[in-house]
Amino acid sequence: MDKRSPLALYRSMLLIRAVEERLALSHQQGLVHGACHTYVGQESVAAGVCAQLADADAVFSTHRGHGHALAKGMQPLRLVAELYGREAGCSGGRGGSMHLFEPAIGMMGTSGIVGPCILQAVGAAYAFRLARLPHVGVAFFGDGAVNNGAFHEGLNMAAIWKLPVLFVCENNQFATEVPFASVAGNPSVAARGAAYRIPSFEIDGNDALAVEQAAREAVEAARLGNGPTLLECRTYRTRPHAEGMGDFTYRTREEVERWKALCPIARLRQHLLDLGMATGPDLDAMAAMAAAEAEAAHVAAVASPFPLASSALAHVLAPASATPPEPQPPTRPARTLSFMKATHEALAEAMARDPRIFVLGEGIGQRGGNFATTSGLHAIHGPERLRDTPICERGFVGLACGAAMAGARPVVDFMFADFLLDAVGEILNQVAKMHYMSSGRLRMPVLLRGCIGIGHSAATHHSGSYYSMYAHFPGLRVAVPSSPADAMGLLRTALAGDDPVLFLEHRELLNIKGPVPEGSHALPFGKAAVVREGSHVTVVALALMVHRALHACSVLAEEGISVELIDPRTVAPLDLQTILASVAKTGRLLVVDEDFAHCGIGAEIAAGVANAGFDDLDAPIRRLNGAASPTPYSPTLESALVPDADAIARAIRDLCAE
Amino acid sequence: MPSEIQLPRLGWSMEEGRFLGWLVRPGERVAAGQPLFTVEGDKATQDVEASASGRLVPAPDAPAEGETVAVGRVLGWLLADGEAAPTPANPGTPIAPAEPARADATAPVPPSLASPAAPISPVHAFPASPRARRAARARGVDLASLSPSGTAGRIRERDVLAATPAPRAHPQSRARTDWREEPLSPARRTIAARLSHGHPRPVPVTLNLRCDASRLVALRMAFKVRAATDPAEPAPTLNDILVHLVGIALGQHPVLTASWAGDHLRFPRVIHVGFAVDTPDGLRVPVLRDVCNTPLKELAAQARAMAGAARSGRLAPADTEGACFTVTNLGALGIESFTPVVNPPESAILGVGAVVREAVPLEDGGFAALDRMTLSLTFDHRVLDGAPAARFLQSLRSLIEHPPVQPPPSPSHP
Ligand SMILES: Cc1ncc(C[n+]2csc(CCOP(=O)(O)OP(=O)(O)O)c2C)c(N)n1
Numbered sequence A: 001m002d003k004r005s006p007l008a009l010y011r012s013m014l015l016i017r018a019v020e021e022r023l024a025l026s027h028q029q030g031l032v033h034g035a036c037h038t039y040v041g042q043e044s045v046a047a048g049v050c051a052q053l054a055d056a057d058a059v060f061s062t063h064r065g066h067g068h069a070l071a072k073g074m075q076p077l078r079l080v081a082e083l084y085g086r087e088a089g090c091s092g093g094r095g096g097s098m099h100l101f102e103p104a105i106g107m108m109g110t111s112g113i114v115g116p117c118i119l120q121a122v123g124a125a126y127a128f129r130l131a132r133l134p135h136v137g138v139a140f141f142g143d144g145a146v147n148n149g150a151f152h153e154g155l156n157m158a159a160i161w162k163l164p165v166l167f168v169c170e171n172n173q174f175a176t177e178v179p180f181a182s183v184a185g186n187p188s189v190a191a192r193g194a195a196y197r198i199p200s201f202e203i204d205g206n207d208a209l210a211v212e213q214a215a216r217e218a219v220e221a222a223r224l225g226n227g228p229t230l231l232e233c234r235t236y237r238t239r240p241h242a243e244g245m246g247d248f249t250y251r252t253r254e255e256v257e258r259w260k261a262l263c264p265i266a267r268l269r270q271h272l273l274d275l276g277m278a279t280g281p282d283l284d285a286m287a288a289m290a291a292a293e294a295e296a297a298h299v300a301a302v303a304s305p306f307p308l309a310s311s312a313l314a315h316v317l318a319p320a321s322a323t324p325p326e327p328q329p330p331t332r333p334a335r336t337l338s339f340m341k342a343t344h345e346a347l348a349e350a351m352a353r354d355p356r357i358f359v360l361g362e363g364i365g366q367r368g369g370n371f372a373t374t375s376g377l378h379a380i381h382g383p384e385r386l387r388d389t390p391i392c393e394r395g396f397v398g399l400a401c402g403a404a405m406a407g408a409r410p411v412v413d414f415m416f417a418d419f420l421l422d423a424v425g426e427i428l429n430q431v432a433k434m435h436y437m438s439s440g441r442l443r444m445p446v447l448l449r450g451c452i453g454i455g456h457s458a459a460t461h462h463s464g465s466y467y468s469m470y471a472h473f474p475g476l477r478v479a480v481p482s483s484p485a486d487a488m489g490l491l492r493t494a495l496a497g498d499d500p501v502l503f504l505e506h507r508e509l510l511n512i513k514g515p516v517p518e519g520s521h522a523l524p525f526g527k528a529a530v531v532r533e534g535s536h537v538t539v540v541a542l543a544l545m546v547h548r549a550l551h552a553c554s555v556l557a558e559e560g561i562s563v564e565l566i567d568p569r570t571v572a573p574l575d576l577q578t579i580l581a582s583v584a585k586t587g588r589l590l591v592v593d594e595d596f597a598h599c600g601i602g603a604e605i606a607a608g609v610a611n612a613g614f615d616d617l618d619a620p621i622r623r624l625n626g627a628a629s630p631t632p633y634s635p636t637l638e639s640a641l642v643p644d645a646d647a648i649a650r651a652i653r654d655l656c657a658e
Numbered sequence B: 001m002p003s004e005i006q007l008p009r010l011g012w013s014m015e016e017g018r019f020l021g022w023l024v025r026p027g028e029r030v031a032a033g034q035p036l037f038t039v040e041g042d043k044a045t046q047d048v049e050a051s052a053s054g055r056l057v058p059a060p061d062a063p064a065e066g067e068t069v070a071v072g073r074v075l076g077w078l079l080a081d082g083e084a085a086p087t088p089a090n091p092g093t094p095i096a097p098a099e100p101a102r103a104d105a106t107a108p109v110p111p112s113l114a115s116p117a118a119p120i121s122p123v124h125a126f127p128a129s130p131r132a133r134r135a136a137r138a139r140g141v142d143l144a145s146l147s148p149s150g151t152a153g154r155i156r157e158r159d160v161l162a163a164t165p166a167p168r169a170h171p172q173s174r175a176r177t178d179w180r181e182e183p184l185s186p187a188r189r190t191i192a193a194r195l196s197h198g199h200p201r202p203v204p205v206t207l208n209l210r211c212d213a214s215r216l217v218a219l220r221m222a223f224k225v226r227a228a229t230d231p232a233e234p235a236p237t238l239n240d241i242l243v244h245l246v247g248i249a250l251g252q253h254p255v256l257t258a259s260w261a262g263d264h265l266r267f268p269r270v271i272h273v274g275f276a277v278d279t280p281d282g283l284r285v286p287v288l289r290d291v292c293n294t295p296l297k298e299l300a301a302q303a304r305a306m307a308g309a310a311r312s313g314r315l316a317p318a319d320t321e322g323a324c325f326t327v328t329n330l331g332a333l334g335i336e337s338f339t340p341v342v343n344p345p346e347s348a349i350l351g352v353g354a355v356v357r358e359a360v361p362l363e364d365g366g367f368a369a370l371d372r373m374t375l376s377l378t379f380d381h382r383v384l385d386g387a388p389a390a391r392f393l394q395s396l397r398s399l400i401e402h403p404p405v406q407p408p409p410s411p412s413h414p
């Protein structure tokens, strides 16, 4: 049967309804361990849209995603078992109602955060464009999402790049208890789409046939390269926002009853009967089948085992085999390159080899990047792979997330780490969690690179370091190289790996020069460098502080103090072993860190050494950090914040005299 | 099967709810889906439908109307005809966990003071660093007898070291200057785990090998002859020559110098070898430095000085630290072979037996009287297997049988 035929739509809607009613009952019975947002009353939208889609088309959805998953072809058991927290669930029990993943059929995930699905659909569309594939990205979202920045940033990017994406707003008139009319400056979602010059249509969302037709035209247009479409489907959920929540503080029983009478399933049934496409008993039999299918899913789900507690940490990162290169001894003599040139070479070479890599950023196209990170690459690879973006950090990081989910390998060149704070939600909630939430099925090779560090009177919005903050979160790798060779080696590894990497380049180091091995020199994450061997005291430093500490080491050597200097190179993962081995030798540890002390990487190192190297310690562990203050502008104020070689030497002397 | 009726969870954070009452009378039959009772959660009041058909039997301890109870509390059962209500395992158990009982009204005491099992450590005049405590433990030093020399008023390791002679090389001591680490191969890890039954302890195995010591004995004799005529050239002992040869063999088989470090092996960058010396105070093991790069003559001089110091109790602590292999020789006492014990963190030790003149069958059917000697190697099987250990012994045997040592020029007859 054609998926788009009215009878097929009817069947799809019946299945959604039957499963939702079963889940509502299961929620009461305590079988659903967390939230359960049902889709009752809106089935026509999922059915009408998904009827247009093949497995390769990518759907991104929201907290209210059961219907989208089923309409996209998910087996009811996979959905029900997920809500029951079982092994057989579509996310292996990692997600529950709001995190439904089945990438094999293009169900790219639902999200517990309102908004990001819009950016991810745009990203998948970008990846399809890049790979010259005829697929489309589809975002389902509620009226609640259209007041969110993700909606505006996503629509704008889809419009300017004419991406094959379909925006489906299910305007059910409430975001939890808040009426859309009360929070919408312009209550027409379609009008908002039109403002971005996206063909936008307001349709009766409870009319399955109207949705089917509009979606069909939109998907065809997208496949033909005519860009995005927005559908505003007016509809209504007839159960509470989530199961177990009260419903009549913000709307009346009468209003709900009125909408129940406009039930999209009853409406399509009448249509089928009127046109003589089916008899009443035929349709009753279909309903009974759907109920039986839902019940069978329930029974099988209850019988399915819970996942083993011992598997709770599986999938935080991609399997190691995909990533770590062994450090290779340089075969040919080293050359001298600047830090910038070294990373440029690594990127240029990876882009030449791997067509899935593309770069997003402001001024990274023809201009070649604020720091010449992409200089000359636009001329080779063109605008699609060196994409100048609007100033919407959250938007293009969200796009990168969706593109990675759809198989591309995005590089986000964000200039300054301070700017990236606008995208923190996308990085931590989406990019870093996606591999885990998809139980290892979606690889997330997203490389985020840009500058950190105080210097150049850049003041407080162009000077932050932030690596300690990002290192806090599982799922991310954070590299902070201090030399051209390390920068090149770590960037190569990042570009070849399957995990998200935050690659932070200290602005004061961009022009330093150093020996860089010939050949495809790559460095594993989580392997510290012993920059200088010594016996009296261990100093751990990162980025610029490595250079300042080195300076202090030579001064101290003349005084007879022998310092062992260690550069962890990556703060996540952190190579504690090398530090411990050094402390076992010296008995003393000082961590020099430009970033703030409080809850910082120095605290982490100190805790690790106090724990595993307690008996080796001959003195308290000391930290020397950047001062806890926003970064001031004036050179005298600015330099007062950051440890210099003198301060480092003093701290080492004090520690040795302890 | 009786179908249990529980207080449902209406929202994610709901832990308890108010039971507002049954919607059917006890004993009445209900159909699945029929409203059964009303609950008030933190957000809403809801009629809860029957999940099965049956006769309603409230639990003996069912809540009264308006009572607040925990989510999951059994309110009753729906029973089929002929079924009886199960007896609750623990009727009347309060749902909320009881407040942990307070022993009495006295002020809380820190556990370390309260527990008689944990004696309070003696108060020291000065605090000591963990490293200093470890050093003091290893040397049996009373920290209270020391005073600190640093600015913080804390006893450091160096204060302990300054106060005491080192008894023996310590696994963690500073003398293990320079190591290279090598991760364990998965196979090594498995073998080690199997052999040591999961306990972090060495797994000693001893191999014995006979060798022909004729040339060694001849070499030693040549040195002795020379020494007799030239007092400036004292003869190296048999043991000195052996240590020299062991150094060469260790260079060829570095795994014998590795030490076990839990998840990796440590290889010394420089090979120092200990040799056992019998002294009036018992066994001492002074260490010969960099045996691979030290000429035999110097090695012998070092050994002579150290053996002397050991016997007279004047061995410096540093002289007994840093070895990665030990040679012990009971030949002088006539012992032919024995099982030497490895000195941790080293993982191998060579025992050398007495040189014994034996009749050895020759190919042509005859016999020859040869000076023979037994080498006994004990090694930690976690670190290496039997075959590589055997190959080391074979190398050593061939070095002993064909020593690459220039004999001294024979005394000149002018
Ligand atoms: C960023 C974010 N803020 C708040 C929430 C809490 N929340 C969950 S659903 C929801 C309402 C969403 O309304 P809408 O987008 O219209 O979808 P509907 O529930 O109506 O289907 C809110 C506020 C959230 N999930 N994400």
Ligand SMILES: [Mg+2]
Pocket (backbone or CB within 6 Å): A142, A143, A144, A170, A171, A172, A173, A174, A175, A176
């Ligand atoms: Mg809504």
